[in-house]
Amino acid sequence: MIYISVSSDVSFLRIHLSGNNNHIKFLQGPQDNIVYAAGHRNMFQTDFHSLTSIKVDCHYNITVLHKTKDPNQLFLCGTNGQQQTLCCYMNPSDDPFNCTRSKGIQNIKQHINESEPSLLIGSAEVEEFYTTHSGTEGSVGIHRFGKNRLWTEKSGTEQRYVSLVASGQREDNLQDRLYAFYIEKTRDPSLDSDLWVSRVAQVCMADLGGPKSYLQFRWTSKLSTRLFCGDHDSRLYFTQLVDMNTVLGDRWQDTRVYALFRNGWGMSAVCVYTVEDIDRIFKTSNFKGHTGPVPNPRPGECVKDSTKLPMEVLKMVDKHSEMEEWVTSGPLLVSHRHYHHIRMDRVQGKWNVLFLSLENGGIHKVLERDGQAFVIAELQPFNYRAHILSMMLHSSTIDLGSCDQYGAQCEDCVLARDPYCGWDGHRCTTATNDTIQDVENGNHQVCSNISRGFTASKVYFPGSSVGAEDGIRVPLSSKYFLHCPTLSSHAEYSWRHHGNTTATPCISTKSEDQCLLLIESMGPEQQGTYSCVSEERGYRRTLVQYQLQLDRGVTGLASHHLPFPGLGLVLLLVLTLLC
Known part of the structure; x- marks a missing residue:
């Protein structure tokens, strides 16, 4: 069943955060009831048990917020409006709040946008901070700050990064990788091509960059390939990656990536990938545009000292880093709704x-x-x-x-x-x-x-519109609407009139939480009991019943009873169309 529930039925605690918070970062605290929220020059420590929030004024617009190995310490980065970012560590329990500047992550001479994905690997002693830079200008791609800073050469295309995922700790730490998921504006000029395509890239965490003569301070392990979500049989494809969620597995190979996509038809889809699927493509696929033999070690393989890689390996990574094979998955879920x-x-x-x-x-x-x-x-x-x-x-x-x-x-x-x-x-x-x-x-x-016996829910008889105890009186020749709540979108709904074995389907409306029946013109034959019945997987029940009686003393063209509060606007629109 699919149910429509409002805030009065579902327990949602609400705490108002003051100030300009159009862009905000959330982080779970050391206790389940604590949530940190950081935004424009403010950070909040919110307690959902006491429903209180402590506000901390900052001189910087906080764009990065992460946990560290110390449960009582946070890592955050912010900018003061200049093209420079400050990163520091803080203990939220300190009074007053004090942010200690990071020793290893310094001199970030760029603005880190709050929408950019980022990861903090290690601790304050051995810290590496990974983030991305989207757009068309500057060093678009994956950046690493810390002891060994690395970045990406200009790609020549517009890229928008969605997520960074660590592969998980492997048996050999040297083989640990980082995966970046992003969309790239297509280079195909044809009119029927998609505006954006989805991609995934890998880099080795052990990458030190190239030697002074080639790819110094640049990734020597970066490879990329297309990320495909679709169904070839139905020719239904989703090319724009929107959001992702990663679920760690017991083994690094079993880590699953749940990716949310859209297409040009306004549809959404969820596709699921494993790190093992992604890893296999980068290790076995042919290199796009490369026809000669593959050098050894294979480009993209993680090595202990990348500054000593052969020149032919470095050049291939620089010139032919895209894989021929794609990482593919069929949709787990397809919807005409717009998911975010x-x-x-x-x-x-x-x-x-x-x-x-x-x-x-x-x-x-x-x-x-x-x-x-x-x-x-x-x-x-x-x-x-x-x-x-x-x-x-x-x-x-x-x-x-x-x-x-x-x-x-x-x-x-x-x-x-x-x-x-x-x-x-x-x-x-x-x-x-x-x-x-x-x-x-x-x-x-x-x-x-x-x-035992009849299991349908209690039948509801709405009250009379004129105060009669024996039913609802409707004027002669009037139009009249009956309403039934559709609690489950997986059930089939119909109306039945007493004495008539033929079921009447609901009136089609834009609303998904109601089933309407229109009495076109009230007369003697329209009197009696109307029942709304739902049926799902063999379970049948009557949801609501109405007893209609003819009021011969009054006539009208569009008299209607609104048995449920909040339906006035919906019914008024329907009446405008039908009357």
């Missing part, structure tokens, strides 16, 4: 749940199971249309279950397939070892041992 951010949570050690932010400020909660996606719910953290600028996931800070929204029956709870939720015999609540759920299949028959 993606985050993933591991539930009970076996279920993967994706959270995808929508263009209206909502969030889709999606279950991943055996390469298939199932949309569980649509959360609405705001009671108004909003744009989510940044999203950080922490299951103990936000109530990700919100199980009450799924209904008051065991079948409703099980059909939701929400790993956070289960039926405890009385209600849908946070899942434990004693609750009933079937996340894998959503088989409501597991409720048969505790639910």
Whole structure:
């Protein structure tokens, strides 16, 4: 089931952050209830237990915020508006706050944009800071600051970086790699080509750059290839990478990258890659545009001292660094909705749940199971249309279950397939070892041992529009709308009129949370009971019933009853079109 829930049903704690925070960085604190937020000349330490926030005024616009190996220490970088960046370490518990300048990461003579991905590797003793530079001017690409500073030569094309991912510690630390995911403006001049293509690049963390004569202070291990997300059979392709979330595996090969894409048709897709898939392409693919023998060591291989690499290896990395083979994946999820951010949570050690932010400020909660996606719910953290600028996931800070929204029956709870939720015999609540759920299949028959007889939810009879206790009185010849809440997008909904065995489908509307029935002209034949019925995976229930009676004393053309608050605008628009 997919449910539409509003803030009154889902537990979202809200804390207002003062000041200009159009661009903000989030970081989980040492305790689950602590969240750090850094933005324009301000940093906030927010406690979601006490619902308090401590504001620290800074002289710099903070664009980088990372944890260190010391749980009580933060690493941050900022700029004062000049083309220079200062990086320092701070302990948020100090009073007053004091930021100690980094000894190893200095002389960053460029502005680091808050949208650029970055990583801090190591500690204050052996620190390496990786970031990217997007655009067309300057040294576009991957930059490393610290003991051995490296950067990239001009690419000649516009590049926008989305994420940096460490490969994970390998058996041989020398082979540790960093992967950069980005989009590049296409060089293909044809009219039917995509404006952007997605790519992934690798560099070795042990790279020291080239000798003085060639590629000094430049990457000698940088290779790149196309990142493909699509389905050849349906000819559905997604070329623009939007966001990513990385899930570390027990082995470095099993680290998974969840990538969010869009295409030119306004569709979104999620594709999943493993570090092993990416690593294999860089180690085995032919080099694009190179026809001769591949030198030894193979270009892109991590070596102990890159300043001693043969000149033919350096030249090949410089001139032919693109792979012929692509890193490919078929879509896990395809949607006509416009997603902006993606985050993933591991539930009970076996279920993967994706959270995808929508263009209206909502969030889709999606279950991943055996390469298939199932949309569980649509959360609405705001009671108004909003744009989510940044999203950080922490299951103990936000109530990700919100199980009450799924209904008051065991079948409703099980059909939701929400790993956070289960039926405890009385209600849908946070899942434990004693609750009933079937996340894998959503088989409501597991409720048969505790639910006997008719399991449909309580039928609702809306009150009369004129105060009558025996039903709703509608004037002769009037148009009239009936409303039914569509709690699940996986169910089929229909209307049934007493005495008529033929089901009437809902009126098609832009809203996804309602099923409407229009009475074109009220007369004697339109009297009686109207039932809205939902059916999903063999589970059928009546959601709402209306008892309509003819009011012969009054006539009208567009009289209508709004049984649910908040529907006035929607129904008014429908009436404008139909009357």
